[in-house]
Amino acid sequence: MPFWPSHVGSIVKRVTAVVAIATFAVAAQAGPREQAKRMHDRIAGVPPSDTVLGAMATEIAAGRTQAAALMAMNHPAFYAVTLKNLVTPWTNRDQTVFAPLNDYTATVIGIVRDDVPFNEVLSGDILYVGNAGGLPAVSATSNNHYEQLETQGIDLRTGLQRTTQSGVYGTPPAATAGVMTTRAAAQSFFVAGTNRAMFRFTLLNHMCRDLEEVQDTSRPPDLIRQDVSRSPGGDARLFLNGCVGCHSGMDPMTQAFAYYTFDDTQGRMLYTGGSVQPKYFNNDTTFAFGFRTPDDQWENRWRRGQNALLGWDSALPGTGAGAKSLGQEFGASDAFASCQVEKVFRTVCLRSPVDATDRGQIGSMTSTFRASGYRLKQVFADAATYCMGD
Amino acid sequence: MNRSVNFRMRILTVLSPVLLALALAGCGGGASTAQNPITSPPPPAGYSGPPPVSQDVQSFKLNVWDNLQASNRCGTCHGTGGQVPSFVRSDNINFAYEAANGVVDLGNPSASMMVTKVGGGHNCWLAANSACADQLTVWIRNWAGDILGGTRNITLQPPPLRDVGASKSFPTSSALFGSTVYPLLTQYCSRCHSSAATTPQSPFFAEADVDVAYAAVRAKINLDTPAQSRLVLRLREEFHNCWTDCGTSANIMQSAVQSFANGVPVTQVDANLVLSKALTLYDGTVASGGNRYDNAAIALYEFKTGTGTVAYDTSGVEPSLNLTLSGAATWVGGWGIDLRGGKAQGTTAASRKLHDLIRATGEYSIEAWVAPANVVQENSYIVSYSGGTSVRNFTLGQTMYNYDFMNRSTTTNGNGAPALSTPNANEVLQATLQHVVATYSAVDGRRIYVNGELATGPDPVTAGLLTDWNDTFALVLGNEVSNDRTWQGVLRMVVIHSRVLNQAQIQQNFDAGVGERFYMLFSVAHLINVPQSYLLFEASQFDSYSYLFNKPAFISLDGAQDPDQIRIRGVRIGLNGAEARVGQAYVPLDRTVTAAVYEPTTGFGLSGIGTVVALDKGPAADEFFLTFEQIGSNTHVVVEPPPTPLPAPPNGIPASQVGLRTFEELSASMSEMTGVPTTTTNVADTYNRLREQLPTVENIEGFLSSHQVGTAQLAIEYCNSLVDDAGLRSAYFPGFNFAASAATAFDTPAERALITGPLVARAVGTGIATQPSSAEISAEVDALIGRLAACGGSCAADRTFVIVKSACSAVVGSASTLLQ
Numbered sequence A: 001m002p003f004w005p006s007h008v009g010s011i012v013k014r015v016t017a018v019v020a021i022a023t024f025a026v027a028a029q030a031g032p033r034e035q036a037k038r039m040h041d042r043i044a045g046v047p048p049s050d051t052v053l054g055a056m057a058t059e060i061a062a063g064r065t066q067a068a069a070l071m072a073m074n075h076p077a078f079y080a081v082t083l084k085n086l087v088t089p090w091t092n093r094d095q096t097v098f099a100p101l102n103d104y105t106a107t108v109i110g111i112v113r114d115d116v117p118f119n120e121v122l123s124g125d126i127l128y129v130g131n132a133g134g135l136p137a138v139s140a141t142s143n144n145h146y147e148q149l150e151t152q153g154i155d156l157r158t159g160l161q162r163t164t165q166s167g168v169y170g171t172p173p174a175a176t177a178g179v180m181t182t183r184a185a186a187q188s189f190f191v192a193g194t195n196r197a198m199f200r201f202t203l204l205n206h207m208c209r210d211l212e213e214v215q216d217t218s219r220p221p222d223l224i225r226q227d228v229s230r231s232p233g234g235d236a237r238l239f240l241n242g243c244v245g246c247h248s249g250m251d252p253m254t255q256a257f258a259y260y261t262f263d264d265t266q267g268r269m270l271y272t273g274g275s276v277q278p279k280y281f282n283n284d285t286t287f288a289f290g291f292r293t294p295d296d297q298w299e300n301r302w303r304r305g306q307n308a309l310l311g312w313d314s315a316l317p318g319t320g321a322g323a324k325s326l327g328q329e330f331g332a333s334d335a336f337a338s339c340q341v342e343k344v345f346r347t348v349c350l351r352s353p354v355d356a357t358d359r360g361q362i363g364s365m366t367s368t369f370r371a372s373g374y375r376l377k378q379v380f381a382d383a384a385t386y387c388m389g390d
Numbered sequence B: 001m002n003r004s005v006n007f008r009m010r011i012l013t014v015l016s017p018v019l020l021a022l023a024l025a026g027c028g029g030g031a032s033t034a035q036n037p038i039t040s041p042p043p044p045a046g047y048s049g050p051p052p053v054s055q056d057v058q059s060f061k062l063n064v065w066d067n068l069q070a071s072n073r074c075g076t077c078h079g080t081g082g083q084v085p086s087f088v089r090s091d092n093i094n095f096a097y098e099a100a101n102g103v104v105d106l107g108n109p110s111a112s113m114m115v116t117k118v119g120g121g122h123n124c125w126l127a128a129n130s131a132c133a134d135q136l137t138v139w140i141r142n143w144a145g146d147i148l149g150g151t152r153n154i155t156l157q158p159p160p161l162r163d164v165g166a167s168k169s170f171p172t173s174s175a176l177f178g179s180t181v182y183p184l185l186t187q188y189c190s191r192c193h194s195s196a197a198t199t200p201q202s203p204f205f206a207e208a209d210v211d212v213a214y215a216a217v218r219a220k221i222n223l224d225t226p227a228q229s230r231l232v233l234r235l236r237e238e239f240h241n242c243w244t245d246c247g248t249s250a251n252i253m254q255s256a257v258q259s260f261a262n263g264v265p266v267t268q269v270d271a272n273l274v275l276s277k278a279l280t281l282y283d284g285t286v287a288s289g290g291n292r293y294d295n296a297a298i299a300l301y302e303f304k305t306g307t308g309t310v311a312y313d314t315s316g317v318e319p320s321l322n323l324t325l326s327g328a329a330t331w332v333g334g335w336g337i338d339l340r341g342g343k344a345q346g347t348t349a350a351s352r353k354l355h356d357l358i359r360a361t362g363e364y365s366i367e368a369w370v371a372p373a374n375v376v377q378e379n380s381y382i383v384s385y386s387g388g389t390s391v392r393n394f395t396l397g398q399t400m401y402n403y404d405f406m407n408r409s410t411t412t413n414g415n416g417a418p419a420l421s422t423p424n425a426n427e428v429l430q431a432t433l434q435h436v437v438a439t440y441s442a443v444d445g446r447r448i449y450v451n452g453e454l455a456t457g458p459d460p461v462t463a464g465l466l467t468d469w470n471d472t473f474a475l476v477l478g479n480e481v482s483n484d485r486t487w488q489g490v491l492r493m494v495v496i497h498s499r500v501l502n503q504a505q506i507q508q509n510f511d512a513g514v515g516e517r518f519y520m521l522f523s524v525a526h527l528i529n530v531p532q533s534y535l536l537f538e539a540s541q542f543d544s545y546s547y548l549f550n551k552p553a554f555i556s557l558d559g560a561q562d563p564d565q566i567r568i569r570g571v572r573i574g575l576n577g578a579e580a581r582v583g584q585a586y587v588p589l590d591r592t593v594t595a596a597v598y599e600p601t602t603g604f605g606l607s608g609i610g611t612v613v614a615l616d617k618g619p620a621a622d623e624f625f626l627t628f629e630q631i632g633s634n635t636h637v638v639v640e641p642p643p644t645p646l647p648a649p650p651n652g653i654p655a656s657q658v659g660l661r662t663f664e665e666l667s668a669s670m671s672e673m674t675g676v677p678t679t680t681t682n683v684a685d686t687y688n689r690l691r692e693q694l695p696t697v698e699n700i701e702g703f704l705s706s707h708q709v710g711t712a713q714l715a716i717e718y719c720n721s722l723v724d725d726a727g728l729r730s731a732y733f734p735g736f737n738f739a740a741s742a743a744t745a746f747d748t749p750a751e752r753a754l755i756t757g758p759l760v761a762r763a764v765g766t767g768i769a770t771q772p773s774s775a776e777i778s779a780e781v782d783a784l785i786g787r788l789a790a791c792g793g794s795c796a797a798d799r800t801f802v803i804v805k806s807a808c809s810a811v812v813g814s815a816s817t818l819l820q
Helices: A008-025 A032-044 A050-061 A065-073 A076-091 A103-113 A144-151 A165-169 A183-190 A196-206 A236-257 A306-310 A323-331 A334-349 A356-371 A376-386 B017-024 B055-068 B093-101 B113-119 B129-149 B175-180 B182-188 B210-220 B230-236 B246-262 B348-361 B503-512 B663-674 B681-690 B705-724 B726-732 B749-764 B774-789 B799-812
Strands: A127-130 A160-163 A260-263 A268-271 A297-299 A319-321 B010-014 B152-156 B297-301 B323-326 B329-331 B337-340 B343-345 B364-372 B380-388 B391-399 B402-407 B434-441 B445-450 B474-477 B488-497 B517-523 B533-543 B546-556 B566-575 B590-593 B610-614 B623-631
Touching (some): A032 A076, A032 A334, A050 A065, A065 A376, A076 A196, A076 A334, A076 B663, A103 A127, A103 A376, A127 A144, A127 A165, A183 A196, A183 A268, A196 A236, A236 A323, A319 A323, B055 B129, B175 B246, B182 B210, B210 B230, B323 B474, B337 B343, B348 B364, B348 B380, B364 B380, B380 B488, B391 B434, B434 B503, B474 B488, B517 B623, B546 B566, B566 B610, B663 B799, B681 B705, B705 B799
Antiparallel strands (some): A127 A160, A260 A268, A297 A319, B010 B152, B297 B488, B323 B343, B343 B474, B364 B488, B566 B623
């Protein structure tokens, strides 16, 4: 039971009010110590110790803000709080932050910690597992390992170890696609349905765009599956003015996931290489003349038309087989890089870009992000520097 | 045969069901005739001539002669001694048979001269010529019987060669229509052609909402030739409710349409395109055929009429159970009715035939092509033979994603309950065009098939007899007869069969599809060196707003041709002078016609994919053509314009530089401030209980008082754990005597500073200008401690601990922690 002396409440309020006023009153004056404090708060989510504050202030005073930011990133809370809460909403359909630690989140945290190029997040054969004693074994059929990792408060800065999905889960190496083929992602986005959820949420979480923003009715509809009604409720205008806009681009790319599903009974992702999942033929009589998925060949129809503005990599072919190459297609786009930067910017600056200066900063940080080999820590450092106050 | 053009006609002889499916799915194969068709009881009296000389003559008599010999049909003129052909003469049935043979085509009943003549307006005995033609087709088909069961010939008619012309398309906005034609329509037509009229008559082109009216009027206006608009012809030639003399009314209407048309720019065809010849839908070869299984059909609605308020029963089974449309019921392009609260209901007298014929067999099937408007309507009746919400013979209904089937039998109550429904989890009902068949027999009970597949499990109700059926009920579509079970959606076809359709028959009817289909031959002979070469599409009006193009193939109607190495790439469908903007499914097409694969009878299939293209003026006026990026050696390079960069968004409202710490940041921060691990049992329990009460986003504008309450509670728990742990507290507050009573432990400023000092240093920080002043906070907490310690010498034993915890909580739970 919480300790709650009856007379303390009013005192707390009085002290709180005084402190709040004082905080706002001096917010505009920021020297190295103030900048260090804010930088640490924003990066680690917690206030710095006096020692760290002093060291960071010294670096800032010397113009080495990046070094100061890295000091803040050395705090365990950067991994256990900031990164975890940044990533957790990406891993479930409700986009809730109140979800247990899972392999998706842990893998992203590990990628950031080890400076693995972040554009591999959607394509690599990579997995991070806990290496502390007393944890249940990591399993393809359970999230218990990760939940215990969180419950036991294990320092994720040191308690994560890199391994491979193919080694731990037995997924064929060529069928691994970064976080898309983690157990948590499969459980959320490959379960039931038609696998379009994986496409939509990947677009949402890693390209920072929902389908409404990318719909383009001018793309050919020949690869739209049979389950999409061409005359919803008897009115084809709905299809021609709405549905086709998303499905003409989404369905050709979602084909990449044709061999994946999540088996609720076993509690694990299944990969049936060479055999298209039956869910791809759900409601196949709705429009029998629609596309019938024969394999996992995908094609990015959004390389032309308005969505060419997403900045696809011209060095890649724009087509492929399976989730891994689709993840590479996403990972190499301008939209992917700027999306990561925007997310970090919001996390650190506590707001979205609002004006031309902010947007210019996003552009500059995106360039640096790519030039640095997709190091996300670099983005945190840049954002913290930009928003540390002056 | 079309003799007006110099093309050899080709006959596609479909040799097997497989080829049929590949080449011309849905058009071949006549109805099998395992059972004798239902004919109207009782047979007409009056024939006393020689008996039929053969079974075929007998079949002719039963199916055609009996139905046509009445004086209000063909008997008056084509009877004994009447006009030739005297196919309903009553003196000798065998002579009548001979006469009839000259005006029927048993291989293609709908193409019989007898049918086309009546369908063209020759003494139809119903209000709609098409309904007479359909009834007659059924009777002839029934006569033909199993003659149709074998190979079926589809004759591709070479279309007239027409270059793609400049054309006018309806503008997107209704503004021009609203200022030209619409005022006339609202003034003179709204008493009927508006949904608010006392007796609403579709189409609602005089609707109060100009956009609705504009959508409805398109098929009635000919922008290229205003004088040929139905709005004008209806007045000038058909004298339909003219408001002055009809010539004047027509001229006024034509003038208004002309004004509208004058304001619409002509769409010129891009001269650089590689173009096929042009076609309208009706230039195509009709692909309709007797492929459905309808031998036990006793009521059949194809909704072909497209106007008026009667949906005709064209089953050929007398009496015709025609349905009257009422309420919000409109006709749908490409055959169908759209019910949005209205209904289509027959009389109880005519409906009685369902009772009589179905009770006689003890089994039946309800078959319908439906497009539910949504998946949220409940207790909505699609097809019902009933007398109200509590009494019925049968009902097919919708409850959200499920079809429901109620049948009254000796094992159910009078309302046919409990209903059999498709399983919730399967969600088989979708808001799209579906083929649904509900069957009932005394053996299998109730079953529901959707799109050819059985969608229900075993009927939980034991099957019974239909002996309790009531013959005073009425057949009604889209509602209950009492108007309180509204169903919203489109019905494209409804059939009541007096037999159970088996799986194969259901599949056959599903495969046959619904609506009128055409084979459209787009001539490309002028582009490649292959005479009479075409791109063949199966096309139909898909709904009121679109066309379906399907299964393109390359074919030459010159059987001597053996085309080879013709590359066809980037095919686009053009409509009224311009390429359709949406639905271009054949742009990625890249195939090369090779002689090795080309079949003279079926051509060279280019794709198995179908696509829908938006309707513009209507099937009679919309002119289609194809464009090619490459066909043979003709090429046209299509360069997509570069995407337009998005403009920079406008600047947002400057955001606050500070924000809230979120839930886990607060906990981690308090852990930092107090040195108590987040995994401490009491702390973890409190945190897990409170975390959703704490801030979840940093935005300071989202701050709520509950956030502060939660923060304070969590702070108290951390401080409690700190002070209760001897090791932690002595390290945190070095030198402070926790064993002393409250009266002595805090009685000097130095002692109180042992508490306030560490708290301010660790929880607020020192030397940080953006944080609250240390002195100010210390003074406030010092005063707090002083007040709490003043308990008049009667302090509880643990008062010292309580005071430290309170001081700690006040600092740790303050805004300096909550804000970042």
